[in-house]
Amino acid sequence: MEQRPTGNPRRAKPRSTRLDPVFLIACLLSISLPNEARSHGVLGTRFFPSTLTIEDPFANDELSLLGGFIEEPGEAGEPSARVVGLEVEYAKTILPRVALSIGDEFSFVDPRGGKTKRGTGNLELGVKIQSYTNDSTETVLSTSLGIAIGKTGDTDLEADDFSTLSPALLLGQGFGGLPDSAGFLRPLALVGLLELDIPVEAASHVDGERERHSITTGWGFAILYDLHYLQTSVRDMKIRAPFNRIVPLVEVAGETCLHRGCSGDTTGYVSPGLIWIGRKFQLGAEARIPINDRTGDDVGVLLQVHLYLDDLFPDSLGRPLFMSD
Amino acid sequence: MSRCWRTLSCLLLGLAIPAPVLAHAMLESSEPAAGERLRESPPAIVLHFDQALEAADCTIRVKSAEPGRSDPPATHDVEVVDGTAGAGTTLRLVLPTLPAGRYRVLWQAIVPDGHRTSGDYGFTVERTAPDQPDAD
Numbered sequence: 001m002e003q004r005p006t007g008n009p010r011r012a013k014p015r016s017t018r019l020d021p022v023f024l025i026a027c028l029l030s031i032s033l034p035n036e037a038r039s040h041g042v043l044g045t046r047f048f049p050s051t052l053t054i055e056d057p058f059a060n061d062e063l064s065l066l067g068g069f070i071e072e073p074g075e076a077g078e079p080s081a082r083v084v085g086l087e088v089e090y091a092k093t094i095l096p097r098v099a100l101s102i103g104d105e106f107s108f109v110d111p112r113g114g115k116t117k118r119g120t121g122n123l124e125l126g127v128k129i130q131s132y133t134n135d136s137t138e139t140v141l142s143t144s145l146g147i148a149i150g151k152t153g154d155t156d157l158e159a160d161d162f163s164t165l166s167p168a169l170l171l172g173q174g175f176g177g178l179p180d181s182a183g184f185l186r187p188l189a190l191v192g193l194l195e196l197d198i199p200v201e202a203a204s205h206v207d208g209e210r211e212r213h214s215i216t217t218g219w220g221f222a223i224l225y226d227l228h229y230l231q232t233s234v235r236d237m238k239i240r241a242p243f244n245r246i247v248p249l250v251e252v253a254g255e256t257c258l259h260r261g262c263s264g265d266t267t268g269y270v271s272p273g274l275i276w277i278g279r280k281f282q283l284g285a286e287a288r289i290p291i292n293d294r295t296g297d298d299v300g301v302l303l304q305v306h307l308y309l310d311d312l313f314p315d316s317l318g319r320p321l322f323m324s325d
Numbered sequence: 326m327s328r329c330w331r332t333l334s335c336l337l338l339g340l341a342i343p344a345p346v347l348a349h350a351m352l353e354s355s356e357p358a359a360g361e362r363l364r365e366s367p368p369a370i371v372l373h374f375d376q377a378l379e380a381a382d383c384t385i386r387v388k389s390a391e392p393g394r395s396d397p398p399a400t401h402d403v404e405v406v407d408g409t410a411g412a413g414t415t416l417r418l419v420l421p422t423l424p425a426g427r428y429r430v431l432w433q434a435i436v437p438d439g440h441r442t443s444g445d446y447g448f449t450v451e452r453t454a455p456d457q458p459d460a461d
Contacts, residue, residue: 042349045444135443180390180447183360232352233446235360279375 057170070300097130119154138174168195220253
């Protein structure tokens with residue numbers, strides 16, 4: 001669910017002695033625009049942490065490490081398998097509120113009674129545009145486009161041999177605007193995601209058989225309760241550091257097949273957990289509870305270390321290539 | 326040098342120019358605290374932030390949350406003072422004596438790079454000071 005696009009490799013251009021307009025624009029942008037970085041997901045006085053399961057709507061400089069363990073059911077009579085995964089994603093702003101990302105996942109799959117497999121999934125590239133941000137209403141809307149590049153993962157892990165495009169809409173909404181009578185609901189925030197996963201090829205041939213690729217929709221939402229917001233904007237509950245930086249949350253995320261023989265089939269997880277927010281990084285942990293038998297029977301675990309590169313390296317890696325705020 | 330390399334070198338040059346540390350100032354704590362009920366009027370609103378602030382542009386306003394009651398007058402300017410997080414990290418607004426009632430603090434904090442955060446919270450004064458007439 002976290003994929004982003006790519007550009008084609010640049011082709012060689014003939015040399016020219018004339019002043020190159022692209023070169024000129026690049027120089028003007030890098031020298032004349034203000035040198036400025038943006039800190040993470042802040043709307044008014046509300047801080048949105050990066051959620052573990054659902055892509056968050058903020059375009060930032062960040063490095064996310066996500067590790068997990070779960071038992072997945074086997075398909076078509078195959079045994080279930082214990083899966084340990086480590087996902088790495090790096091996001092880089094090229095403009096304020098526009099970020100590119102690259103990510104991949106290393107998996108260790110141990111089928112019951114079968115041979116252990118390990119390897120990487122398909123490389124995922126993406127772009128995210130934070131298109132609407134309103135501090136006073138605590139609203140942010142973003143669009144993203146991802147691509148999982150076929151044939152870049154290990155065939156042992158049955159990585160797709162076709163690429164998948166994933167356009168998505170992302171929402172962040174804080175509830176600080178609720179009236180005082182609903183004061184204890186004001187620390188609530190909602191993050192939402194709706195995306196399509198569209199294979200670029202309708203079908204491929206595996207062992208002489210034609211295998212159709214389905215379009216699926218990825219969906220999800222997260223409900224967060226910000227204790228820092230509660231303390232500073234609603235009522236000081238005397239919760240002190242480090243506990244005042246905890247954000248309890250529940251994420252619900254899944255995938256639903258839209259057509260080609262599997263219409264309506266859904267898998268997903270309910271993931272309750274905690275995020276602890278530091279000044280330069282955050283830590284997260286969630287349980288992963290399957291939403292139905294198709295997803296599985298066992299509860300998994302998801303752990304996150306998320307680095308705020310804009311705070312760690314504000315003068316270099318952590319700021320947009322071109323800045324115009 | 327190819328166009329690609331010239332463009333890339335120019336971008337790297339831009340990256341190498343030092344930039345100020347930029348982030349939003351986050352409110353750490355306040356006096357009175359959010360939701361606090363005070364026996365008497367507080368002498369001042371004090372807001373503690375996690376980083377240094379730009380003195381000229383920060384604001385604190387105190388508004389009455391009682392229907393039909395006028396807001397307390399602004400008798401002093403907002404000051405930036407040293408706080409627990411370092412020099413210039415705390416905002417203070419000296420208040421006139423407030424009559425009993427509910428109040429709302431609206432604040433805006435701006436750091437030297439121009440990034441701003443804002444927020445609000447409420448507190449209650451339970452008793453009017455003996456030498457203070459009741460508000461209408």
